[in-house]
Amino acid sequence: MSDCNLDAQMTFLVEADRLKSVNRATTLCDGSRPENSAEHSWHAALYAMTLADQAPEGCDVNRVIQMLLLHDLVEIDAGDAPVFGDHDHQAIEAAEKLAADRIFGLLPTEQAARFRAIWDEFEANQSPEAQYAKSLDRMVAPVQNLHSGGGSWIDYGVDWDRFASRVGHKIDNGAPGLWAWIAPRAKAFLDRLNVS
Amino acid sequence: MSDCNLDAQMTFLVEADRLKSVNRATTLCDGSRPENSAEHSWHAALYAMTLADQAPEGCDVNRVIQMLLLHDLVEIDAGDAPVFGDHDHQAIEAAEKLAADRIFGLLPTEQAARFRAIWDEFEANQSPEAQYAKSLDRMVAPVQNLHSGGGSWIDYGVDWDRFASRVGHKIDNGAPGLWAWIAPRAKAFLDRLNVS
16 A cells, blocks of 8 residues: 555544544443543443354454444544434434545545445444444443443433333344343342332 | 353453543543543554554454453553653563453453463564554554644653654564654654754
8 A cells, every 4th residue: 555545544543533532421330420432432342352252143253343443433523322312313324424424534445435334334233243233332331330320321311111122122132142131230220220 | 151151251341441541641632631541442453453454464453453452451450651651661560460360360261361362462572463563552652642742752751762762663563664654753743842
């Protein structure tokens, strides 16, 4: 590759730095501050690597890791849409596609298409890799909420039924073993929260 | 794997959350705050993925990505040792090995050994994967310093000779193309800094 390609790659990597300033609704496990989407992306990729034995058969875990490294970059332009918020899903989808055009478009042409295809595959949620990645992406926030004392569940007044319907089937879809693990823990926590 | 293994894996992933609270000497590109080691690990893994054409021949970039996801976990116990600081390298090495024992030791036995081997390989800096990973790990901070107006270079009074001797050969060792890219930029910046 020419230096010109390396210039483009470095421009992309510097732009990516801005993901560290996009905050999510979830806090760190210790509740000390909101989590940002860059450190979340690291954690989700580490989940993929650590929980590889939970992936669907034939799933390429290295592709899942690459998917999770890229999955939130569009939030640099489109922001994070908390899972329990009320959103205009079409508007978000449109904003994220524009963001993907711009951000992956910083890369050399062939690489831009390759990275964009990974992100499109994640969004389409059809391949085993995308389904496992999406499930992991949904798994990390409830784990953090369980440790931080409720986090975004409290901010959004979430009960068990809402959690199970909004998040449950998304975790179950690509990682049923993880849903079986978190469901009783989340139910016990959220039922206690609603009684008190 | 039994549920008992999944419990251990989740304990490891929750413990890993603490890396988000370990600050580095480098700031974000916009200079707004110090960078933490979790978001740095994400960025370094994204560098590995994006700059794969700079990797040494025969280098398994997916292993490099896994290496960079794990490489700083020991800082949860041992803290970050800024590259321009004066350190007792033997003491740091000992503290990091103890940290690796404890943190990777949270995982199921076979997986603990596998993750530890990846980290040991990174530290040994002998395989093409480790050399490329180490070079990327050294590349990200100067890129951020160039954008933030100096960052840790100013805090530690770094000039070109010190940068070239402390960092240059480490980038050059596993990614000579990246050293060729950053060297003239860093030299111009640091020479200007020392004149003014």
